[in-house]
Amino acid sequence: MLDFDDQVIIVTGAGSPKGIGRVIAKTFAKQGGMVIIADINKAGVDETVKIIKDEGGKAEGILLDVTSKESIDNMVKHVIDTYGRLDVLINNAGISQKVTVEDMTLDDIKRVFNVNMFGLFLCTQACMKPMVKAGYGRIVNLSSVSAKRGGGIFGGAHYSASKAAVLAFSKNLSREICQHGVTINSVCPGLINTEIWKSLPQEQAQKIIDGIPVGRPGETQEVADTIVFLASKEASYITGEEIDINGGQHMD
Template sequence: MFRLDNQVAIITGSGSPKGIGREIALTLAKQGAKLVIADLNKEGIDAVVSEIKSLGGTAIGVELDVTNKVSVDNMITNVINHYGKIDILINNAGISQKVTVEDMTLSDMQKIFTVNKFGLFLTTQAVLKPMKKQNYGRIVSLSSVSGKRGGGVFGGAHYSASKAAVLGFSKNLAREVAEHGITVNCVAPGLVNTDIWKSLPEDEAQKVIDAIPSGRPGETKEIAATIAFLSSSEASYITGEDIDINGGSHMD
């Protein structure tokens, strides 16, 4: 099994007690990584940091607004001061909204893109300098099946568009930074067994399940395991890739 011993990993949006970000953090910690739990939710940050430490892992918490450059730059400074380096960035922070294009407002569109794309840009840009300095880095961003097939699970057209933008951005960046030993990849989850999924009415939930060949939602551990591999040195020859994790609901 690959290891991430002494690798410093920032995971944005990892303060939710039941979200994918928390599971990613726990998985990377079990592989030996030193974690940075970055989120707006201070209570959630503290809970995840405590959980990692209780399991024998290493973690610090940083309050982060990915849409604010000052907040992002302060996080980078704090991480460098504490750990001395940054090896891994997992762009997990994101928001969604279920609304039709007809009912969507410009403000709705701007809000989704500000977090899902512009926030991702700020955090990614901020880690490039320290990663280039050490000639090594792993950047993994969460896109979505919605960004590849045009919705069909959660969110509106603005969510799908923002997640498609993540794919194009990551592929271009992968070409720019490959010579510096930095890989840039995406994962595109389909339906995942989180609180959002559990909140769906039974009939609507069944329609979603019926469209998945595997016949079930994915588990957060399945998403986290793929991300852990892409974060490792064993994945050094994989860059500019997007990996579908959706039980067969979308196949390229």
């Protein structure tokens, strides 16, 4: 069991019941962490907090718009004022859109980048400051296999581009601040067993499975476990890395 006792962890996008964020938050809570559930969906935030507390964990919900610097700065100030520390940031919030480049609009691109890249940048910039000051921190960013293989499952080219930008940003930032005890890593999930996957027609789903050597979609818990390890003290010598979680669908 990894030790997150007394640590404060922010997980963005953890209010949605359809993605990975809620499972990530629950996993940190089971390891003893105080988890900040940060999401724009109030009902989802409240539900995630309740689930964690009902299971004996510690959590607080904060309404957060990752595209708003003011919203992010207010969240970080509240966390530091309330708990006196910020140890881990998980940049999980993200959106996707299935559209061809031919049909894509500039507004489509801006909307995806505003959340997936610019929102991640704003959250990281605000959270890394108290981490650097404390001489310790862990940042884990959610990218995607689409960033490496050029899409092919759910999102369009703008989604793949935004997730590729996350990888380059993370590596560069790692060089800037790892000497201050703050590590930055990324995970690149492939096909994961979420509501989006379950909604696919059986023929399309089977075609995707045929391209995965292990022969199945990944589970949200498998992604969460990898993220929690990267955010632990035990992962202190891992930084600037991108961890593939795709069952062999893409191999570097």
